[in-house]
Amino acid sequence: MATVESISASIAALNESIETTNGGLDVFYLLFAGAMVFFMQAGFAMLCAGSIRAKNVKNIMLKNILDACGGAVGFWTIGYAFAYGGADSSKITFIGNSDFVLANIHDGASLIGWFFQFAFAATAATIVAGTVAERCKFEAYIAYSLMLTGFVYPVVVHSIWSSSGFLSAFTDDANKFLGSGMIDFAGSGVVHMTGGVTALIAAKILGPRIGRFYDADGNELAEPVSFPPHSVALQVLGTFILWVGWYGFNPGSTLGISPAGYADVAALCAVTTTLAAAAGSVSAMFTDMVMTRKATGETMYDITMCMNGALSGLVGITAGCSVCEPWAALVIGIVAGWVYIFWSNLLVKLKIDDAVDAIPVHFGNGMWGCIATGLFASPGLVDNAYGTPNYGWFYNWGMGNGTGKLLAVEIIGVLFIIGWVGLIMIPYFMLLNAMGLFRVDALEEEVGLDISHHKGAAYDLSGPSEDVKEKYEI
């Protein structure tokens, strides 16, 4: 008898050992994924800086750094509490209401969860920096950044990702919108659209840079003028860093790797993420090449298309990376390239000036990602990753029933994000603008923000002075 008892104790101890191991493994997984997502801040900084003119490089990079810093403080004080605090899957709430400043939280799983979620919040915020570059006041940007990470973004997260959100796939079955809730696995909508809508609103209210669509006196130009990126090398570096970071962003969104089935989901995410990025890049570049050739007769391969196409594919697959087959990821990526080109041209037609084309990438393809999930989510994979009964419209169509419940939820999610962000951000930016706090004055814009506000130019590539060269006959 003693033997049986001791065996039971041994088995209990073993179970505990495995649980400890799993706990360690999952914390490590989110540490890795969170660090990768945080690294994307460097990617955004390099991409944005590279895309604009040399005279505003310090300004944009300062904004990128402060997005990370403000995001940390904002998300620690209130953002995380609003997003996830006090969630209870048996009831729907608008906003969370506990765990401010991580009070009383000491377990590793929650702490590393905060770290991972903070990195996402900082990403959402920093999407806007590029769009409004070269003309947005520094103080206005800081105010916006705190507003987004502290309040606007957390409400979106709460609604779609917490277990009390009205669109969440993680509530009790009775509370699931249209029986499933929204599938936005890593945040095409939650992160990229939230940033992208804000960017669109900001760009519209802020107005274009002088000389882009209108001259300094406000006269319309015959043709829009593109300002060439000051460093393609920085852009490429930024793009690659973002792509690499996405391997934390998408697979990491399982939020753990030890539970049964999670590893299958995470591995699938790595594959679909890769294929969508590749397809988006190739699609955007070759489509642009063909269009340019038709228009001008010249064959030009545009590296900007290639980079923004890859990022478009990445944003496009983010919602559905865990529920789409690899071939579907490829299709989503190809379409993402077209969505990018469409939105990029549309903005020019609407005379909305996006200094780094973040709106086409994050807003245009954030929407596409959510909708694509409603089209391509495969029954088996939805079951694996979510255990919910609704899947992509193409599969329903193929089976002859034509039910579009998931597609409907995805579209409602898209509209909710646009509506909610617009509700807060339109009046907010209009107010800033009316008070003269939003846009730098024309002089500062022409001179460049680095000299005006940041103690001098970002580069000094001069070698030894002429004096020295003469003196030593170099």
Next chain:
Amino acid sequence: MATVESISASIAALNESIETTNGGLDVFYLLFAGAMVFFMQAGFAMLCAGSIRAKNVKNIMLKNILDACGGAVGFWTIGYAFAYGGADSSKITFIGNSDFVLANIHDGASLIGWFFQFAFAATAATIVAGTVAERCKFEAYIAYSLMLTGFVYPVVVHSIWSSSGFLSAFTDDANKFLGSGMIDFAGSGVVHMTGGVTALIAAKILGPRIGRFYDADGNELAEPVSFPPHSVALQVLGTFILWVGWYGFNPGSTLGISPAGYADVAALCAVTTTLAAAAGSVSAMFTDMVMTRKATGETMYDITMCMNGALSGLVGITAGCSVCEPWAALVIGIVAGWVYIFWSNLLVKLKIDDAVDAIPVHFGNGMWGCIATGLFASPGLVDNAYGTPNYGWFYNWGMGNGTGKLLAVEIIGVLFIIGWVGLIMIPYFMLLNAMGLFRVDALEEEVGLDISHHKGAAYDLSGPSEDVKEKYEI
């Protein structure tokens, strides 16, 4: 009795739990390692771009990005299937024949395996980009890149790494070449030589850049002209990224970390990789310093030597990182620095123009890595990592038997790679060349490919215009 049954059930459940944990851990391990290897794409892009003239920066970077994208598509459609599909350790085949487009593959282990292998394929392809920079047609490069990742590289992988390959160490014992098969742990041969041989063939057929060995009219110059790198900062960044990425490349090649003994192998790889890189760097730089001092009397420390020396050490240890003692890694690295210098000088003598010295690094030291494994593989470590009976010639020699079986297999592997890649790539590039599709015309080359084909220069570092400066008295 019930107790014994329930205990058995508990034990079965525990075993399953551990298996699940191990499955998650191994998927995570390859996700980490694959992301690190993918990050090397950024390293190659920065290193290659930094090494060439500013007027071709967009062109080379575009090629780097498209290597990743084309690699993903090519390796997904056919490459992976040719490399690993339908392998069966009881028989030898030339090429795989199933798992095209990852059809019917849904388990995490296989999916993440594809991701890791894709990152390797993209690495093999991108090695060539630097060598042919500044003069290779864009379309020719794309065609080559797909050919390599889709067909040429997969056959090499199949032969040496799949369980059906004729040189593989993973076949049934009866099928192992000379009783052991080739030890090329992370691919000094499979990856680096495959890329390196292709680069050598391409460089020879493509011819040198105008002004390197011959002037624009084809007259031989008295002395070869070096084109200085346009940005050493980008080169250094690229080198460090590559070095960091190698910690995914080499330790990751265990393909898992949970099975008994694997962690020992992975940890050893991290140590040998570090020491070989360090030794290669120091060896190349000081050897060059001494040689330059002998020739010119001046003491110069050449950072290019330092960087390419480190990369040479890394390539050199890649084959044997799991089977060499740390001291041997140091020796391999030192020799790798010399191999680099030897090949670099040889190419100049042969008037083969390698714009970034990728041939000395990847081909020269890829060979050295394979041969070094045949010399330094330690009995105990071979047993740990491979369980095969052949080991390094120096150990046999030390024991007085002088058997060189492993060395022989390594040399045969080297010859196989050269032969196979040459067989396909020599006619391929000759055909492209004969059809006038391989090299840009002289005008484009002189103007630079960025202006000719990619919509303008890569950099615009001008600050505010003179007008503005005058107007505001800056």
Next chain:
Amino acid sequence: MATVESISASIAALNESIETTNGGLDVFYLLFAGAMVFFMQAGFAMLCAGSIRAKNVKNIMLKNILDACGGAVGFWTIGYAFAYGGADSSKITFIGNSDFVLANIHDGASLIGWFFQFAFAATAATIVAGTVAERCKFEAYIAYSLMLTGFVYPVVVHSIWSSSGFLSAFTDDANKFLGSGMIDFAGSGVVHMTGGVTALIAAKILGPRIGRFYDADGNELAEPVSFPPHSVALQVLGTFILWVGWYGFNPGSTLGISPAGYADVAALCAVTTTLAAAAGSVSAMFTDMVMTRKATGETMYDITMCMNGALSGLVGITAGCSVCEPWAALVIGIVAGWVYIFWSNLLVKLKIDDAVDAIPVHFGNGMWGCIATGLFASPGLVDNAYGTPNYGWFYNWGMGNGTGKLLAVEIIGVLFIIGWVGLIMIPYFMLLNAMGLFRVDALEEEVGLDISHHKGAAYDLSGPSEDVKEKYEI
């Protein structure tokens, strides 16, 4: 009975399985963390290079690379042995004395431990490179770097981190200094102060760059002259890479993730690291903004403050990241920003020229990090991470006892590091200086070290030549 026996065997096998899994997990954890820390080398290289003038870029980067390489060789041959070799928690020793060249070490845990520790050693060494940039002889730097990683740093490590160190928290209780030993979790003192003290000594003995405080003839200038950084983009990239790398540096310092409780500690480290960095950045930038506005009336946001503030917060939290509450991390970060500004101004007053402000960041905040731990270490968290009885003075104060034992140990640790490093490094640099081996001559300094010693300038951003432009009418 047979059943009970077989069950016991099963249970033993299960225990072994879990141990194998844990072993793999921990090796993987340190591989990840070590690679992240190694990546910081790239961060230092970019930050240092970006901070100085374009004419010395190759020189500084070469030093950064050789710190990594020399660090590997130095730490493999003797450094690791001096730091950890033959440690025995029952007795105190000055220095380790076994495991030179990793002889007889084949287990994964020890090998990966070496890799992780090597990356730390290289970090300590490379801190100095920036401070002495633009004027230090290359040979002197190499000599210093080997000295630090091979001997000076290992003694500090031995004293504070090995289980035989006189200040270590890992000795037997009887040997613990003031009952607890020093808490310097990831090395505010061990790594950053060691590098920082050395930088301070070197900068003092080496003297300022020509034209900084004195003109070429040695006459004092009316005002100190700042040399603007040549590339803010490189600085920002470097800062972000360092920040990301810190997620290996701090959480990785648990040295494992599988044992019970370790994951809680690692997760806490990720959170405190994030908050301190964010707080330091914001604190330094706004404090500087307010001070500048008071002095000049202009509102300027200084990105250098923002970056060095973030790094200051990171260094400041490194000692206490595992034992401070998130709110305390925020406070530590805010103060770190002020410590940075104080030290930066102090150095200017003392006419000590630090080309990249590494002394304020690493020395100033290394001290602050140790002292802050003595103030803020929370009882519960100290118990989790160390199991020792002394905690932060503020907590004692709050409880009304006012015991400052931990604070006392921390201060003694700070003094020990200053004393030990000074003892070796002051005479060492004075000797080098007296022999004329420390500083380049004035001509070389004015021309720049790249042209003088490294075969030419680091950049050539010229596009196609004027000839070509004219010929083809571009």
